[in-house]
Amino acid sequence: MKFHWFHLMPYRVLPDDFTQEDRSVWVDIPRSLYDPKVGHRLYNEYLDQLEFADRMGFDGICVNEHHQNAYGLMPSPNIMAGALARRTQNANLVVLGNSIALYNPPIRVAEEFAMLDVLSGGRLVAGFPVGTSMDTTFCYGEVPATLREKYLEAHDLIIRSWTSPDSFAFNGKYTKLRYVNLWPRPLQQPHPPVWIPGGGSVETWDFCVDHDYQYSFLSYFGYKQAKKVADGYWEVMARKGKEPNPYSLGFAQVVAVANTDEEAERDYAPHMDYFYNRCLHVYVGFVDAPGYRSANSIRAGLTGQIAKSGSWKREGLGWRDFVEHGYIVAGSPRTVVDGLRDAIKSLRCGHLMMLFQIGSMPPELVRKSTELFAREVMPHLRDLWPEYQDRWSPHRLPPEETAVAAPLERYGQGDNTDFAASISGGRMGEAVK
């Protein structure tokens, strides 16, 4: 079983009257609410937390892309992953991910992911979300009716740019390029593992299964609500005669650990409230642009990350309701072990992406929850799914081939020998073809 520490990087100091005064946390939220000096502190605080998660033994640290919002402050998660690559050594860099239909040409994403993969020594997970309706259609002006077609074309181009041994011409409908010739190319071969974060579009299941990608269902309404989506996914796997390998499914879950259940409620309740009520306060008209979801997905009635039904689902709900409905798994280590075992087994998922910094939660609480989880929860769940092989995690360089940030005080002295001397003009690149 694999555990990942997922950061949204929310703006955690929105005013108390935010939901009364402003209609949406996304798209048209007033810019005046953002203070860059606060932002400076937050970015550094949040990167510290991800680096701490690396030290605490999490398998992956996750960042993702959102635009024009206070819910997640990473228009470019690649910048964060780049910063993390230098101060972490163990955890995989799970970028969940880049909304590839938004980039022109999309090989920009292939290039940046290749950079991250090379820089980190092969620790990258490449996430390709379609992106939320708010991010893609309203903030970035994509025509909803053609978004998915554009996404699929961008995907084909990126994969080909990573795997083609030679330069090629690409004649797409949305992108036309004479010379596709990626430098650098990714370290992992044939390419970094691809995870597809989804919000519950039925087409995404087929796409993942057909390409043997990991499907990550991102929802904040917990594992009980997610059962319908997981069942749908496993049904597609069964229909296509694929091995029901739990590692092919990831799930995002809000988690909070304290010494006792009571302490968890006392410490974390206000921050949950902030998350569910302020961070998810999205104007209903932005959630589902016409054409963003197919008729099939609408009829399937699946609710994703920021579900249309989100507001009624959380309205008037308190801590007990959040826990009872499984929106959050929170309490003493024992309570969390039981809750997560239930979640993992009922969904059949091998990768758990967990939010520990929730809404307005300050660093000392984030640290406590993370530490308790790593010491007193993770070990009890590690051994789940022993009969399956995780084919969706990165293959990094062995330690003896891995470069790390040099200690600056000794830079250029002693152990910093010129590795290039040993290559001495040969065509080593040819060997990889």
Add this chain to the structure above:
Amino acid sequence: MKALRQLHCGRHQIELYEFGHGEPLLYIHGAGGLFGFDPFLEELGREFRVIAPHMPGYGESTGSELIEDVFDAVLFFHELMDDLGIPSANVVGHSMGGMLAAEMAAFDIHRVKRLVLVTPAGFWLDDHPIPDLFSTDFKDLPALLFHNPRSDTAKMLMMTPDDPQVLTNMYVERSKRLAMASKLLWPIPDRGLKKRAYRITAPTLLLWGESDRLIPQAYAEEFRRHIRDCRFEAIQEAAHMVMYEKPNEFCRRITAFLKQ
């Protein structure tokens, strides 16, 4: 006589309403499409042969994937006229349909005899931004579209069914229609008409609902600047859905203009 019929048109199967006889009048609907209760069409059918297709992606009309931009849409209407054996027609277009009617008249000046643009889209003025129809929640639409959002007409057209199955069907159909419209209007309803509008030679009537809040009257001025033979009329106590709000007045003005 009311007739809803189907015909093959190019690579499309098209569903269209046809009323009356005489000089042809092509009606091009707006982004929301026809409601199936559009009494002004029948009224215009007393004087003209009214042809009102559901555009691809609307109603039962197929092939929305073939319409990706203004050029495809104009070609579609030209093809439809060819298939109906109509070399030229009076064209009445509402909102998005007004933009397409203007484009038709600019592309081929021989196709359009007289042109009626009812609160047409197609231009963008920074000082008068058009509200974002696509993000407007269904419950807020009446206030945006009707002079009196509490009128019986507004209530009937904007009714939300209680039955969840009917509601889902309605949501799917609305989403399908606006998805098609998004290819012509998203995110800014300007596809370069200002570059071509000078070519329009057909006598043109700009018809507005006096209190239109979606496309304000400043846009009428902009159309007048671009189209040479152009007059403007406004109908009182009506807004963007003027043909539903004041059907008699609407038909009277159009008939008078087309019969000139």
